[in-house]
Amino acid sequence: MLRRIAIATLLALSLPALAQAQSRTRLTVYTALENEQLGPLKALAEAAVPSIEIAWVRDSTGVITARLLAERANPRADVIWGVSVYSLLQMEGFDMLEPYTPPGASALRPNMRSDRSPMTWTGMDAFVSAICFNTVVAQQRNLPRPSTWADLLNPAYQGQIVMPNPASSGTGFLTIAGWMGGMGEAPAWDYMTRLHNNIQVYTHSGSAPCNNAARGEYGVGLSFDMRAVTLKNQGAPIEIIVPTDGVGYDLEATAIHHGTAHLDAAKALVNWAVSRPAMEAYGRWYALLALPGVTPVVQNYPSEFAERLVAADFRAVATQRDRILREWTSRFDGKSAPR
């Protein structure tokens, strides 16, 4: 008797999931976009392309990429929308991306779209490594405001800086790739060795340093701009500093997963993803958009940083990744226990 009731309850619990509408084409979209962006983007996209329905699978860049790679024998994603270009290049290497040039993609900035023809991915926006600087903590501990990477070498910051471990976080890798692009590789290693003295913790996740700075756990967190903006808009006493001596950047990009069963629907979504209305939507959160001429409306975003971007050859960096990480790990990771 008890068992029968239990089963009935379970069935009742499962019904809503079963009763979903089947009329529109359901696209499984893997993403690493911030949670608060998913709802609005889904609404806009489904309104613009009525024949599709978006089902998000969202996780951090690392987890979502690991899943995509682990699933590659039998893909589950139809579209990848809002995932780091480095991840997409890795997937491109495994022939996981469907070559397709959406109409209008050629209008995108040349460094923010695939150089293949047809294209394998299209850019959405750029995000850069940035410094989250907690003004309250700075006042308490008498920390000067840094404006360049070089400023962080000041002994006053000893034990006050937290940055992501590049071996476990894409943001961490983006940061050191930027240093290498800006300074050249050998000076960058030298810089990191000296910075290491001021670092308190290398965190596992890319968001954690800025979260920690926002909570006042540490004065300075190296992270990416988007995270910092979100936290600042929540009321965190942080200043978002894009260093003036050149920053590494990463693109959020869109691609169709090779072998999707819903190719037409996927193409329809990707077409919209490079359109002006989509770019305007990205502009609510990001300051540098792939389509020139779209004015971002994001709040609390540091202005005029486009010129600070270091020149990046994504593909070259991606191929060097393993070597750089191995070097980084043997130099810093073993000694990274908190002092």
Next chain:
Amino acid sequence: MVGSGATATLAAGQAPPITGTPYLVVEHVAKRFGSFAALRDVSLTVEAGEFVCFLGPSGCGKTTLLRAIAGLDPASEGRITQGGRDITGLPPSARDFGIVFQSYALFPNLSVTDNVGYGLRGALWPKARRRDRVAELLSLVGLTDHARKYPSQLSGGQQQRVALARALAPEPGLLLLDEPLSALDAQVRHHLRGEIRALQRRLGVTTIMVTHDQEEAMAIADRIVVMNNGLIEQVGTPEAVYRRPASAFVAGFVGRSSQFDAVMEERGLRTADGHLLPTPILAPVGTTLRVFVRPEDVRLSAATGTGLSAQVTALEYLGPVCRLALEDGRLRLEAEASPDEIRDIGAQPMVRLGVSLPPSRLLLFSSDA
């Protein structure tokens, strides 16, 4: 190997003449657990309606034989037939028996009624018939008043009777009892064994009981199967096993006895100390024999004249009889006598008494056995 040769005439423990028909036939059965042989070439015939006890020290194979007959641990070799049907390799459920385990294995969450009626299912046992049968059995074992109770609410003896009733309920052709009384205290055990015997007589069900208690086996069984080291030593009535043991093992294991070595001479048996016990020639002259004698067969007298004599080293008063320990050189004897006789011959510790051992009561075995 045992009971052979010189003493054949004395120790031929033949079963009483077969009156019924063979019901259970065990032929050359062996059972191995890995490299250990628990049963080695065992043969046995049980008559319909008979009550047979398997008796032996622990590890002798008696429970193994019972479980082979039940099919719980089927035999490795040989043949077992029940009522003419070969059951050797059959699973328990395809055989026809009821069993009472040492632990009873009563279902603790079922009432006495449900336990007893557990095997009464299917088309053969409609509800009314089933109810009647349970009531009949409960009254048979005297538990009618306890029908609604759970096993844990009953005493050990009552639980045992529930187990018996449960085993008998489906009217099995064979009842197997695996040390059913060993968990009970002495008085209950004594009482229950009488009840089991009476019940078995009344129902006429062929019954095999495993026990290590020889008194229990003597009291209850039509025939006793004495086992040792995975072999049957002897099959016989209680009296035959006691009076005419087939081997030195049986003589020593069943009942009390004194034992000593002696050599057969023309005039009698010569003990190790050189005493001569006058007997007819019972075995080839010159052979060394193991001699057993029951305490009640040792004749005592006050006279310490020409014959054998021994000193009393201990005297126990047991009520109807007294038990004496006697010693003469290397010879040690145990004897029994009535308190009156003890008084008449003046037996008390340190006193020497005349001893005689009636030749017809001596149990002789070749001593290499």
Next chain:
Amino acid sequence: MPAAARPVTRVRRRLSGDQIAMRWTLVLAGLALVVVLAAPMAMLLSRAFEDASGAWVGLANFATYATTPTLAASAWHSVWTAAVTAIVVVPLAFTFAYGLTRSRIPGRGLFRAVMMVPILAPSLLPALSLIMLFGNQGLLKSWLFGGSIYGPPGIIAAQIFACFPHATIILAVALTTADARLYEAADVLRAGRIRTFLTVTLPGAAYGLVSAGVVVFTLVVTDFGIPKVIGGSFNVLATDVYKQVVGQHNFNMGAVVGIVLLIPAVAGFWLERWARKRRAATISGRAVTYVPKPRLARDLPLLLFCTGIAAVLVGIVAIAFWSSLIRFWPWNLSLTWDNYEFGRFDTAGWGSVLTSLQMAAWAAALGTPVIFVTAWLVERTPAAGFLRGTVGFLATAPLAIPGLVLGLAYILFFNHPSNPLNLFYGGMAILALNSVVHFWTVGHLTATTALRQLDPEFEAASASLKVPVWSTFARVTVPICLPAGLEIAAYIFVNAMTTVSAVIFLYGADYKPAAVAAVQMEESGQTSAAAGMACVILAVALAVKTVQVVVSAILDRTTQAWRRR
């Protein structure tokens, strides 16, 4: 008789329908365990011998591993934090369990309930509370004298909280089964209290102590949630797997670390089995239950100790709850319910709680009968020694497998295009299945313990009465073991609610579990919302556990009348 004359007749044993059915069902259970456990694990572990393109490279990955100093350091970190945690937790848990079972302190039932709380909470919860208390902006930061909670102190402190109930439950059982007659004998022989404790109590609980130590050690080594949140940059094996797979997308090295991670866990597992075998020889079936007499000199300190522990446990949960109400820690401490509007932080919103409920309910509803029947078959199938041993081993193995490793194995195996089971991938079924397998061992051990208390001749007795073994199973075995069954169900349910590591790779578009949502919120800086989600999970688990206790009590009254004399 001339023995040579007689031909030997070998007996061909015929099994009854029941016995054949039992054996084939056991084969089926074994095959099922191979499919849901052995095959996925083998598939993952084989990756350790391949490179990224799938070519065989032998031991090259292991060589790389051994020559990377940081990875070796992680192994040492894992071992020593686990050892320190065990060394701290076991005496605390022993004293607490002693208070529960060997004293007359008031409120023992309440203490027992409070002690369970950490099991009901996701491991994120203590880590968040500890940051609130001892982080650099923490309320009690000054207690650390300038030290940092991030790293080993935080890991160990949070693990102590998380492992405390596991150790206490084991030790309470060990102390409950004491034989009162030994204490009487010690008393009669004029042994002092300390001597009695050292010569009777401790040896009696020796197996429990070993077992508790091993369980704590294994839990710490395999847990990844706590070191991720509060470990700072202190690397342990579990975070190394994460770093390899999630950070560098290097599945091959991830598999290598997974294998290394299995070593301490498997070693602990064998140590525990060894200790269990030794105990079997010393336990007596006729023990008399020990009933402690009131004694102030013992009870008062124990009462204070238990109150202190309970206060800490409740305090940590209270801190987490408080933090879930804070508007923005630590700058705006005004309270609000806004953080419980999960839709603001995660697209799934409250839906993830429903997903977790469904997943846990399915896992408990399907897992409990399967685990119980398998345990019964392992215990009671006639003969078939090898088969029983193999299935028994498979059933006890999941304890040693970290959730993250199992989760990865599941992706690779169940999402393989040539696997016909891949249609379950991404759905509810795979989540529930993964939870069942992940928590199989404890259910199996619970069922086995309950089954071993039954008379071993039940099946023989019913066969002699021509009653099918299934009928006896349903009429006798299951009703008697109902309380154990409920316990298994509640255990699976609660753990499925709180687990992260096993499911983080497996959830599909519509099925994000609440514990995963909490981790993601924490990661994106929504600490208060994450704490809120953790508190919701705790509340659901607490409710289910309460239902189990109440239903058990009702069942006890209505169906277990036979237990009373």
